[in-house]
Amino acid sequence: MRLPCPICGERDRREFYYAGHAVALERPQEGAGAEAWDYYVHNRDNPCGETRDLWFHESGCGAWIVVTRDTASHAVLGAVLAEEAAR
Amino acid sequence: MADLKPRMPLESLLPMEASGVRVREVDLGALTLVMPYRERDAALSDALEAAQGLRWPEPGRMTGTTGRGILWFGRAQAMLIGMAPEGGLEDHAAVADQSDGWAVVEIEGDRAAEALARLTPVDLRPGVFEIRHTARTELGHMAASLTRTGKATYLVMVFRAFAHTLVHELGIALQGVAARGGR
Structure with missing residues (x-):
């Protein structure tokens, strides 16, 4: 498996650390209700198809990236820097 | 002593x-890790060019030589090789001596x-x-x-x-x- 780091280009999966669904980019606002926090902390979708995950280019450039991939076909569809996705 | x-x-x-x-x-002599502050990349590159005659490298590239050059070293990081970190780089970046x-x-x-x-x-x-x-x-x-x-x-x-x-x-x-x- 190879991931397209927006800074380094296509690199081997072993250079990356996997941090799961990119939910951390959608942190509830201050004052959000308990239901929103409950969903943020505990609930995850388990999609068959396109999903967005956070990966850390740990032994590469050190960037956090959001990778879009397909859980059914295993195709890697693209990646953007997390700092840009969070804007 | x-x-x-x-x-x-x-x-x-x-x-x-x-x-x-x-x-x-x-x-490699002196090694200095330089990490530009947010939005200061251009100012840092200008300061480096004025002081050292070398610009900030593109990702995955080096400028100059391994005797005297700037090596890209990760996201928003580069290593100055074989030169003193002169020219007010501290105004634009975090600068750390890593020679040893x-x-x-x-x-x-x-x-x-x-x-x-x-x-x-x-x-x-x-x-x-x-x-x-x-x-x-x-x-x-x-x-x-x-x-x-x-x-x-x-x-x-x-x-x-x-x-x-x-x-x-x-x-x-x-x-x-x-x-x-x-x-």
Whole structure:
């Protein structure tokens, strides 16, 4: 498996650390209700198809990236820097 | 008073040679890690050009030479090699002296890339990883900086604490290349 780091280009999966669904980019606002926090902390979708995950280019450039991939076909569809996705 | 003498990280371990591939230690002199503050990249590059005559490198590239140059070193990081960090760089970036922090080797020979390919996942084919290209990657599970400095010459940097492990891993890789015979 190879991931397209927006800074380094296509690199081997072993250079990356996997941090799961990119939910951390959608942190509830201050004052959000308990239901929103409950969903943020505990609930995850388990999609068959396109999903967005956070990966850390740990032994590469050190960037956090959001990778879009397909859980059914295993195709890697693209990646953007997390700092840009969070804007 | 103790009489302290400087020691290079690898001076008792190198040089070594196998399969026509030579590994020797390199003294890069002063090493300064520079990490620009947010939105200060352009100002930093201008300051570097004014003080050193070298611009900030593109990702995966180096400017200048390994005698005196700037090596891309990761997202928003670059290493100044062989120069004093002059010109008010601190106004635009976090600046850290790491001169004693790295063990550095040069690997040279027709089969150097073959040996390195046993240790790193980076695509080292000549048309992909060209001269003056650099990568942060792993080398036998060590965090490393890998730069192609010549047709069959590579510069490898790992943390000084991994000096022995680096030589050990390179030795095994070279043995493996030797065992495969010539192509």
